[in-house]
Amino acid sequence: MSATTIDDRQVAELEEKFDPEMRFRRTWPPASTLLKALLIALSCFHYYTAGFGLLRETTHRGVHLAFVLGLIFIVFGFSRKDTDHSRSRTWLAPGGVPLIDWALAIAVAISVMYIPYIFDDMAFRVGNPSTLDVAMGSILLVLLLEATRRSMGWPLPVIAITFIVYSLAGRWFPGLLQHPGQSWSQLINHQYLTSQGIYGVAVGVVATYVFHFVLFGVLATRIGLGQLFLDIASSIAGRYAGGPAKVSVFGSAMFGTLSGSSVANAVTVGSLTIPAMIRVGYRREFAGAVEAASSTGGQITPPVLGAAAFLMVEFLAVPYQTVIAAAVVPAFMHFFGVFMQVHFEAKRFGLRGLTEAEMPRLRESLRQRWATLIPLALLITILVSGRTPYLAAFAGISSCAIVGITTAVRGNRAGNWALMVALHAVLLVLCFGEIRDEWVKLALFAAAVVATPFAMRALGVTGRIGWPVLVEAFETGAKYALAVGAAAAAVGIVIGVVTLTGVGFKLSTIITGAAQAVAGGAASFLPAALADTKALTLLVALVMTGVVCILLGCGIPTTANYIIMVTVAAPTLVLLGVQPLVAHFFVFYYGVLADITPPVALAAYAAAGMAGSDPFKTGNMAFRLGMAKALVPFVFVFSPSLLLVAQGFTWADFVITFTGCVIGVVFLAAALSKFLLVELKPWEQLVCGIAALLMVAPGLVSTLIGIAVAAPVVLRQLAAWRSQRPAAAPST
Numbered sequence: 001m002s003a004t005t006i007d008d009r010q011v012a013e014l015e016e017k018f019d020p021e022m023r024f025r026r027t028w029p030p031a032s033t034l035l036k037a038l039l040i041a042l043s044c045f046h047y048y049t050a051g052f053g054l055l056r057e058t059t060h061r062g063v064h065l066a067f068v069l070g071l072i073f074i075v076f077g078f079s080r081k082d083t084d085h086s087r088s089r090t091w092l093a094p095g096g097v098p099l100i101d102w103a104l105a106i107a108v109a110i111s112v113m114y115i116p117y118i119f120d121d122m123a124f125r126v127g128n129p130s131t132l133d134v135a136m137g138s139i140l141l142v143l144l145l146e147a148t149r150r151s152m153g154w155p156l157p158v159i160a161i162t163f164i165v166y167s168l169a170g171r172w173f174p175g176l177l178q179h180p181g182q183s184w185s186q187l188i189n190h191q192y193l194t195s196q197g198i199y200g201v202a203v204g205v206v207a208t209y210v211f212h213f214v215l216f217g218v219l220a221t222r223i224g225l226g227q228l229f230l231d232i233a234s235s236i237a238g239r240y241a242g243g244p245a246k247v248s249v250f251g252s253a254m255f256g257t258l259s260g261s262s263v264a265n266a267v268t269v270g271s272l273t274i275p276a277m278i279r280v281g282y283r284r285e286f287a288g289a290v291e292a293a294s295s296t297g298g299q300i301t302p303p304v305l306g307a308a309a310f311l312m313v314e315f316l317a318v319p320y321q322t323v324i325a326a327a328v329v330p331a332f333m334h335f336f337g338v339f340m341q342v343h344f345e346a347k348r349f350g351l352r353g354l355t356e357a358e359m360p361r362l363r364e365s366l367r368q369r370w371a372t373l374i375p376l377a378l379l380i381t382i383l384v385s386g387r388t389p390y391l392a393a394f395a396g397i398s399s400c401a402i403v404g405i406t407t408a409v410r411g412n413r414a415g416n417w418a419l420m421v422a423l424h425a426v427l428l429v430l431c432f433g434e435i436r437d438e439w440v441k442l443a444l445f446a447a448a449v450v451a452t453p454f455a456m457r458a459l460g461v462t463g464r465i466g467w468p469v470l471v472e473a474f475e476t477g478a479k480y481a482l483a484v485g486a487a488a489a490a491v492g493i494v495i496g497v498v499t500l501t502g503v504g505f506k507l508s509t510i511i512t513g514a515a516q517a518v519a520g521g522a523a524s525f526l527p528a529a530l531a532d533t534k535a536l537t538l539l540v541a542l543v544m545t546g547v548v549c550i551l552l553g554c555g556i557p558t559t560a561n562y563i564i565m566v567t568v569a570a571p572t573l574v575l576l577g578v579q580p581l582v583a584h585f586f587v588f589y590y591g592v593l594a595d596i597t598p599p600v601a602l603a604a605y606a607a608a609g610m611a612g613s614d615p616f617k618t619g620n621m622a623f624r625l626g627m628a629k630a631l632v633p634f635v636f637v638f639s640p641s642l643l644l645v646a647q648g649f650t651w652a653d654f655v656i657t658f659t660g661c662v663i664g665v666v667f668l669a670a671a672l673s674k675f676l677l678v679e680l681k682p683w684e685q686l687v688c689g690i691a692a693l694l695m696v697a698p699g700l701v702s703t704l705i706g707i708a709v710a711a712p713v714v715l716r717q718l719a720a721w722r723s724q725r726p727a728a729a730p731s732t
Helices: 008-018 031-052 057-075 080-084 099-117 119-125 131-152 155-168 184-193 201-222 225-237 243-255 262-280 284-300 307-316 320-349 362-384 389-406 414-432 438-459 467-501 503-523 533-553 558-568 570-575 580-596 602-611 615-625 627-638 651-673 682-696 700-727
Strands: none
Touching: 031 057, 031 201, 031 389, 031 438, 031 467, 057 099, 057 119, 057 131, 057 201, 057 467, 099 119, 099 131, 131 155, 131 184, 131 467, 155 184, 155 467, 184 467, 201 225, 201 307, 201 362, 201 389, 201 467, 225 243, 225 262, 225 362, 243 262, 243 284, 243 320, 262 284, 262 580, 262 602, 284 320, 284 580, 284 602, 284 615, 284 627, 307 320, 307 558, 307 580, 320 362, 320 580, 320 615, 320 627, 320 651, 362 389, 362 414, 389 414, 389 438, 389 467, 414 438, 467 503, 467 558, 503 533, 503 558, 503 570, 533 558, 533 570, 533 580, 533 627, 558 570, 558 580, 570 580, 580 602, 580 615, 580 627, 602 615, 615 627, 627 651, 627 682, 651 682, 651 700, 682 700
């Protein structure tokens, strides 16, 4: 692959290669025609319910799940070989999709919609399922596991099967893990007929929130908002030392406001930044690692965090604004840590920035694309106003469509402006007009949609995207949401077993006991001032939780990782005195970290494919660059003020902790990069690393001790820098 250019086709190939959720089967008519219609119908269903009212909970989740699981059997092949190789169009595989897959798609859809169909009798069936109930539930359970395997591989189904076996064979497990065990009928009853299993909160969140924001991200990218972010990032940071890498950090941070997928961020932003980094002299492994580490920040960057953020809203019963506010400072710390290592690396090797010819013209880019900021601004406004996230997504999606079809790429005529303003006025009335009658809202919306083509023709309006692109975005957005929908349902199995058997509390007891034993042993070797058994127990429990999060993340997506760990491990942290919001954020951050943690680091591998570098070395380098993300969760556990909205917040604690973190991250970056003002000696690296840990540790005393420890290194570096300065060429 060329190190200078990466086109859209190669980006799509890399995304498909390294993200199992994007490995779609090739189809032809009639399968492709029907598939496209179903995908668009799925997007339209969610778009409609977001703007005009959700259906009854069971019906809404049922329709969503029936579409998602049924489509998976059409979109994803039985195996990787089945997906990669074109099937001949025979009567056994019409349109390239085998008849057995059509049958499975229909069977899973029927089994899902059976629950809404019998909803009125549900009170009489829960606890006493009929033979048909058990049969339908069994079909759904088996086909759900197969759909999850097809869309994201074996790890998550294996975990779900393990929990199912535990539920059935509980009497044969040792010690605290032992329980009476359930029959298959009891298991199906709990998983299928109640809201504690497959139809639980995870599916509800995906059907109510996540799908809409995935669709918003696709549309925002189509209208050019992602490109505008990259142009802004290039203008801010491109001209300085190692400019392309700094553009990668800034660009990924801004692009992360649209997309919650690490792999999608890596291939989209990396298609432009990785070749540029290699061109100015960065090592291929480092170039790929910078993009991978930066891209994982997309899942922790407000306002559109990953799907886990919406789950957090439901689990904690807090407003989405609270989650956004809590995510701001830790996200800044992550990107700041990557940025400082990039800066030191550039200074160490004397890497140049972008030339004027290589940089985009920001004024021209803003003139062409500034209107693409309107959807994001509208989405954020509605989110912070206290209205529902799905209404915000409805407004954002609608605004993307309006901007796309009414603003010209070059020059905006009066007609374009008039139509865009008029359509946004209608949208604001729909969102803020307090119209109680759903049919009135729908009539107003329909009138605007029908009138728009005629108004465009009368005013001579041509937009940056056409109606076909809008339709394609609805199709693509639905495709992107299939895998996360299956994952949410599969994780519902895990949650169901936990609530059915009580294993969550048992595991919490085991983890707490192990942490106390380790902490007690460590306390005997430490000075009395440091031998705080309670703090040591919490520290050990945090380390154990973080390691398990990373190991789980090696095989399953961050959303599923978060749900499992919140169900199993978060209660342990709460028992040890950690606030629920803080415990959830700790699990969330370490789940995201798995995307850059070898041996299975999907974002790093995707970036390595673009850089032409060794995937394992790129993953190791990306983990090094993301060390701030690994340390900061420990900081906000011991000093919750860093999350801004945690209980007990004080400005004094925040300022001390934030300042210590910023200084500590700088010295940690210096230690890892072997450079501060000049190249560090080995002993200076060690001292900087120790000082950084002391500074990052919450508390004024530890920060001041860290500064004192680092002072000799700083003084030596200043002296060396001054002695080299006359001989050095001027640097930007």
